[in-house]
Amino acid sequence: MKIATFNINGIKARIEALPAWLEIAKPDVAMLQEIKSVDEGFPSEIFEDMGYRVETHGQKSFNGVAILSRLPLEDVTRGLAGDDTDEQARYIEATVIGKTAVRLCCLYLPNGNPVPGPKYDYKLAWMDRLHARAKELLVQEIPFVMAGDYNIIEQDTDAAKPELWREDALALPTSRAAYRKIAALGLTNALRAKHPEAGLYSFWDYQAGAWQKNNGILIDHLLLSPQAADLLIDAGIDKNTRAGDKPSDHVPVWAQLDA
DNA sequence: ATGGTCGCAAGGCGA
Numbered sequence: 001m002k003i004a005t006f007n008i009n010g011i012k013a014r015i016e017a018l019p020a021w022l023e024i025a026k027p028d029v030a031m032l033q034e035i036k037s038v039d040e041g042f043p044s045e046i047f048e049d050m051g052y053r054v055e056t057h058g059q060k061s062f063n064g065v066a067i068l069s070r071l072p073l074e075d076v077t078r079g080l081a082g083d084d085t086d087e088q089a090r091y092i093e094a095t096v097i098g099k100t101a102v103r104l105c106c107l108y109l110p111n112g113n114p115v116p117g118p119k120y121d122y123k124l125a126w127m128d129r130l131h132a133r134a135k136e137l138l139v140q141e142i143p144f145v146m147a148g149d150y151n152i153i154e155q156d157t158d159a160a161k162p163e164l165w166r167e168d169a170l171a172l173p174t175s176r177a178a179y180r181k182i183a184a185l186g187l188t189n190a191l192r193a194k195h196p197e198a199g200l201y202s203f204w205d206y207q208a209g210a211w212q213k214n215n216g217i218l219i220d221h222l223l224l225s226p227q228a229a230d231l232l233i234d235a236g237i238d239k240n241t242r243a244g245d246k247p248s249d250h251v252p253v254w255a256q257l258d259a
Numbered sequence: 260a261t262g263g264t265c266g267c268a269a270g271g272c273g274a
Contacts, residue, residue: 009274010266034274036267061267111274151274205274206264249265249274 005147007250031106035064082129100259107148112169143228157198158218188229190255
């Protein structure tokens with residue numbers, strides 16, 4: 001089972017590039033972030049015609065997540081528990097039925113800038129809620145994959161120019177500590193497990209020629225429960241999608257599981 | 260330090 005995460009930065013703008021990538025990469029599951037669309041506005045038919053089931057959790061203009069799957073999906077839940085007043089569409093879960101059932105958690109973690117301020121407070125509170133959800137799932141001792149745009153530069157080697165991010169919500173020590181608290185529950189980063197080398201990135205800003213200069217950062221991850229990590233076969237980044245026509249500023253990251 | 264580029268949606272916010 002090949003599972004990918006991809007921040008597409010707007011489904012309307014990616015109406016050609018997303019199907020093109022699916023045709024080439026052929027993931028069984030694609031967890032999408034920043035669809036920037038309400039559920040009714042998501043062009044599900046395009047993907048259903050390609051053999052994918054489509055589950056969205058959208059909102060107008062901003063945020064929004066979705067799961068595309070060529071395998072059956074069950075028990076879809078929308079939103080991250082822990083704050084009934086949170087109206088931002090950043091989280092969706094579903095169970096994919098392959099050889100083995102795998103719980104999928106698709107997340108778009110808040111950016112958090114500017115710091116300090118309410119947006120940064122929201123980011124840290126959201127991470128506390130994600131930590132609580134990870135703990136709940138770990139108790140179940142099932143294969144699960146928590147994947148998406150974490151908006152965290154975990155370590156300096158995950159940025160081409162770490163000095164530019166020192167005061168940023170993506171790289172502050174408090175941000176990194178909150179991320180590591182989640183990972184330290186016992187989750188395995190699929191890409192790092194298979195590609196420990198530095199200099200792999202998943203995002204290049206549209207501005208200032210970041211792509212041409214390879215001024216990137218690694219912020220998109222698939223974190224695996226112990227039961228999922230036992231099934232890990234391979235992982236990678238589809239870097240070349242950034243060089244295509246009308247690309248997202250993120251590229252897909254994927255993991256192959258024996259599931 | 261500033262401005263640089265996109266997406267959504269139709270002006271300004273978010274990244």
